[in-house]
Amino acid sequence: MTTLTPFxxxxxxAEEAAHFYISVFSDGEILETSRNKDNAVFSLQFQIMGQKFIALNGGPHFTFNPAISLFVSCNGQxxxxxxxxxxxxxxxEGQCGWLTDKFGMSWQIIPKQLGEYLGHQDRAGADRxxxxxxxxKKIEVSELKRAFEDK
Structure with missing residues (x-):
């Protein structure tokens, strides 16, 4: 089967980041580790929330930026x-539920209620x-609800 895996x-x-990410998400695990001739980690495959990732120690040639982020859809506050x-x-911390972790990776931590409010047929409530x-910065569900309901 063909797969798509974020790299x-x-x-x-890479190893420190993968271990950090699997500590944050309860279902995370390291799946495979590749080492170089000095036995240092070259790359590893890990999984969080059912999504596989490959992490590489590739040197300073590239860095992360917010053009790519990991979106976490949360079940409440x-x-x-x-x-x-x-x-x-x-x-x-960034605006509107975005943050950058200590490794430079951008994340969006978003409650499902945000999409419900923004997509609601009550356009005035959605606008509020x-x-x-x-x-x-961090999304607060109670504040969204209060704004939506105009209270």
Missing amino acids: LWFNDR EEVDSYWNQLVDGGE AMKAMLKM
Whole structure:
């Protein structure tokens, strides 16, 4: 079967990053590790949330940027808070649910309710929710709801 696997180029922290990511997501695991002649990790395959990734220690030639991000669709504020707090530690908060982790990878930590509010047929409520979201870093579901309901 043909597969599609995101390939992540790290300078020299691929193993550290993979172990960090599998610690954040409870179902994560290292699937395979390749080593060079000095027994240092060259690349590894890992899985989180059912998605396989390949991580490479490729040197300083390329760096991550927000043009590519990993989108985590969360089941409510508790999940948003958990993933956000773990992933942003040592990294940087961005606007509208975006963050950059300590390895430079961009993430979007988004509650499912955001899509429900923004796609709702009540366009005035959807617009209020959008305006509220644009002021946030970490998405707060209660604030979205309050804006949507105009309270």
